[in-house]
Amino acid sequence: MKRSQVDALLVQHGADLFWPRAVMGKMDNAGKLPLPEGRGGGDITAAAVRQRIQLVVSKAPVVMVKLTGSSRSMGAVRGHLRYLTERGEMLRDDDGREYCTPAEVKDFGDQFRYAGPPIPTEDGPRQAFHLAIGMPAGTDPHRMTEAVEAFARREFEGHRWAWAFHSHQSQPHAHLIVRALGWRAQRLDPRKTDLHRWRESFAQELRARGIQADASSRLVRGSLRQTEPAWVVRARNTGTLRQEAALKGRVTTREQTMRQVITAWAHLHAALAESPDAADWALAVEVKDFVKSTPMLGHVVGLEVERQQEQQRQPVAQPNMHQEPGPGW
Helix, strand or coil, X not given: CCHHHHHHHHHHHHHHHHCHHHHHXXXXXXXXXXXXXXXXXXXXXXXXXXXXXXXXXXXXXXXXXXXXXXXXXXXXXXXXXXXXXXXXXXXXXXXXXXXXXXXXXHHHHHHHHCCCCCCCCCCCCCCEEEEEEECCCCCCHHHHHHHHHHHHHHHCCCCCEEEXXXXXXXXXXXXXXXXXXXXCCCECCCCHHHHHXXXXXXXXXXHHCCCCCECCCCCCCCCCCECCCHHHHHHHHHCCCCCCCCHHHHECCCHHHHHHHHHHHHHHHHHHHCCCCHHHHHHHHHHHHHHHHCXXXXXXXXXXXXXXXXXXXXXXXXXXXXXXXXXXX
């Protein structure tokens, strides 16, 4: 297969797998979706797909960008600012100014309140959003905080925001507070597509600073989303759980969705294996090994085996020799 044909297949199936919302989803915030680096005019390139494949199969650290809550009044805003700085953390705003003491943090709160229509003292519409942004332990904190600030400038232009870095937990992370209403009266209304874009944007800022970072979803990485009743969690924690439930009973991802992901990986593997480039052959081997090791593939195979066993247990229907032939026999 020619290199151009391989590249076309990688773009086709890579776009569906890695950037589905970028291709088909709603474009919020004037379509500021950060597609892969090196994109020409926003197009997904084969090089970007190869980079993402390598990040996933090498199990690069995965970024964390979570919407942790919101403030509906000025009292809630001040409460969150106190939380961000309660251990002496420094607050830094969108102008690069630093606030260290409680009095300085209070002064920033006053600025935040009047950076647009005044935030009311009574609960009402959401006035500010709270984000948690981080990477696994061991990430260079200096470069990570640089990426956090660059991410915020990129995504929240025209809005007042501030952030603080928390290093007291096992996973260092930053907390960001963003005013919902911007200077030009544009209002943030985060949706799933925004969170997807924010993860991509933060991962790009990290990679630009030499930190390997992946923004792929749990599905793409072959992980399974599980849910358990609260009593099962409590029983396990107290040591009174008699028997672990089968994995099948706790998986909440639809089988059809898992099969679509596995099929997309199969198409990528096939394209790489047919490439004239030896580096693509090596990547194809890594893709095959990665997919075979995923809990998702094991789960789907298990479901298929169970179906086949169930069919074998079903009694074979015997023909009714006394049945009258139907019309057309």
